[in-house]
Amino acid sequence: xxxxxxxxxxxxxxxxxxxxxxxxxxxxxxxxxxxxxxxxxxxxxxxxxxxxxxxxxxxxxxxxxxxxxxxxxxxxxxxxxxxxxxxxxxxxxxxxxxxxxxxxxxxxxxxxxxxxxxxxxxxxxxxxxxxxxxxxxxxxxxxxxxxxxxxxxxxxxxxxxxxxxxxxxxxxxxxxxxxxxxxxxxxxxxxxxxxxxxxxxxxxxxxxxxxxxxxxxxxxxx
Numbered sequence: 001x002x003x004x005x006x007x008x009x010x011x012x013x014x015x016x017x018x019x020x021x022x023x024x025x026x027x028x029x030x031x032x033x034x035x036x037x038x039x040x041x042x043x044x045x046x047x048x049x050x051x052x053x054x055x056x057x058x059x060x061x062x063x064x065x066x067x068x069x070x071x072x073x074x075x076x077x078x079x080x081x082x083x084x085x086x087x088x089x090x091x092x093x094x095x096x097x098x099x100x101x102x103x104x105x106x107x108x109x110x111x112x113x114x115x116x117x118x119x120x121x122x123x124x125x126x127x128x129x130x131x132x133x134x135x136x137x138x139x140x141x142x143x144x145x146x147x148x149x150x151x152x153x154x155x156x157x158x159x160x161x162x163x164x165x166x167x168x169x170x171x172x173x174x175x176x177x178x179x180x181x182x183x184x185x186x187x188x189x190x191x192x193x194x195x196x197x198x199x200x201x202x203x204x205x206x207x208x209x210x211x212x213x214x215x216x217x218x219x220x221x222x
Contacts (some may be wrong), residue, residue: 018210030070035062051098052117053206054147057118064158067202068165071137076199080136082167088123089164094153119153122160129160134197135169137162140186141178141204145172158204177206180213 019029036047039062039217047059055063071077102109122129139145140158149157149172159172175182183203187194188206194201 011210012207014211015207021085032063032065035066040175043206049096049117051100051112052096053099054144057120057148060158061120061161063204064161064165067158068162071162071168072211074200077166077168080168080199084164084167086124087129087164087167088126090121090123091155092119092121092156093117094148095215098150101135114181117152119148119156120161121153121156122164123155124163128155129163130155131159131163131169131171133171134193135171136197136199137166137168137170137202138173138186138194138198138200139176139202139204140173140179140182141202142182142209143174143176144179144206145204146160146174146176150174156194180209 013134019031036059039045039047039058043058045058046056047062048054049056085182097109097112097114101112102110139162145158147157149155157172159170163170164166173186175181183193
């Protein structure tokens with residue numbers, strides 16, 4: 001309708017039901033929607049990029065801080081001897097045309113210039129941080145796990161910032177455009193390691209893929 005007064009009151013009811021069903025079936029869900037609605041009301045900063053479907057730095061940090069807060073509540077967290085002092089950050093910027101513009105006809109794309117966006121790179125012991133195999137926490141999912149992590153301003157995505165906030169290593173496994181099916185591929189390749197060494201697997205992807213993923217869900221994913 002274009003009525004901005006309704007922007008914080010209209011949700012996808014089936015998407016909300018799906019999250020509720022997951023929790024009732026014993027899968028823990030970190031619901032970012034209430035946090036984003038509050039952040040949107042309290043700050044003029046954009047949570048998502050202007051011409052791209054992925055989050056901007058403020059939106060990504062909201063997610064990282066919430067997930068890190070939850071991780072610190074697990075009984076095993078202190079046992080792993082977290083060390084946040086080894087991490088540091090460096091502000092930078094990157095340019096991006098945006099995937100919304102990239103989907104327009106070539107004749108129309110030229111009407112838009114690339115946006116300059118903020119980023120916050122993460123360093124560990126002075127080196128750009130990159131989680132390695134064998135980390136106690138693994139994040140798997142779609143392109144939201146890779147934005148500012150392995151593309152654009154690298155070493156500054158959701159995994160790097162969770163690692164910085166909790167003081168533990170975090171490995172990120174990104175399936176570009178295939179978040180719903182990344183779990184089955186990961187499980188087949190790393191089953192023994194996941195069972196023996198990994199304390200937590202975080203499944204992170206765009207909510208829309210829960211109910212309108214064009215590639216279809218692989219029944220073996222669960």
